[in-house]
Amino acid sequence: MTVRLDDLDRKILRAIQRDASQSLDDIAREVGSSKTPVWSRIRKLRGAGIVGRQTVILDAEALGFEACFFVLIRTSEHDADWQSRFLETLQARPEVQEAHRLAGDIDYILKVRVANARAYDAFYQSLIRQVRIHNVTALLSMEELKSTTDLPL
Incomplete structure (x- = not known):
C-alpha cells in the first residue's frame, strides 16, 4: 500500500529522520507549520507504517567495537x-x-x-x-x- 505524501509530509520526515529527539515546536518551526498539524501528520505517518520505532545511534568505536x-x-x-x-x-x-x-x-x-x-x-x-x-x-x-x-x- 502506497501512501501519498505531500511537501509538508516530506519536510516533517526529513526533520525527524535527521533528529527524532527534537520537540514538536522545533519541528513545526523548521517545516513552517504549527504544532497540531505536525503532530497529526506524524501520527498519520506512524499509522501508515512509514515512521517506525525511534532509537539512538551509538558510536561503535567509542564503545570498543572497533x-x-x-x-x-x-x-x-x-x-x-x-x-x-x-x-x-x-x-x-x-x-x-x-x-x-x-x-x-x-x-x-x-x-x-x-x-x-x-x-x-x-x-x-x-x-x-x-x-x-x-x-x-x-x-x-x-x-x-x-x-x-x-x-x-
Missing part, C-alpha cells in the same frame, strides 16, 4: 529448515547489525561489529558450528566513508 566486517556467505543449502536455522542464528547474534539475502554468486552478506579480529574469529567459529555454510569470506572495513539511515525524500 572492527567492522562484511561477511560474504555462500551456501549449498537452500531448504526451508536450513534457512530457518540460519535466520534464528543471525537473530540471536548481537554482533550482526545487518543481514541481506542476495541475488548473484553470493547468497548472503552480513555486517558484523566486533572489538577485533579475535572477536570476529569467535563469532565465525560459533556461526559455522550452528549452521552448515559452504564458503565464508570476511572483509575488514578499513574506514567508514559514509553511513546514514536517512532516505532521500
Whole structure:
C-alpha cells in the first residue's frame, strides 16, 4: 500500500529522520507549520507504517567495537529448515547489525561489529558450528566513508 505524501509530509520526515529527539515546536518551526498539524501528520505517518520505532545511534568505536566486517556467505543449502536455522542464528547474534539475502554468486552478506579480529574469529567459529555454510569470506572495513539511515525524500 502506497501512501501519498505531500511537501509538508516530506519536510516533517526529513526533520525527524535527521533528529527524532527534537520537540514538536522545533519541528513545526523548521517545516513552517504549527504544532497540531505536525503532530497529526506524524501520527498519520506512524499509522501508515512509514515512521517506525525511534532509537539512538551509538558510536561503535567509542564503545570498543572497533572492527567492522562484511561477511560474504555462500551456501549449498537452500531448504526451508536450513534457512530457518540460519535466520534464528543471525537473530540471536548481537554482533550482526545487518543481514541481506542476495541475488548473484553470493547468497548472503552480513555486517558484523566486533572489538577485533579475535572477536570476529569467535563469532565465525560459533556461526559455522550452528549452521552448515559452504564458503565464508570476511572483509575488514578499513574506514567508514559514509553511513546514514536517512532516505532521500
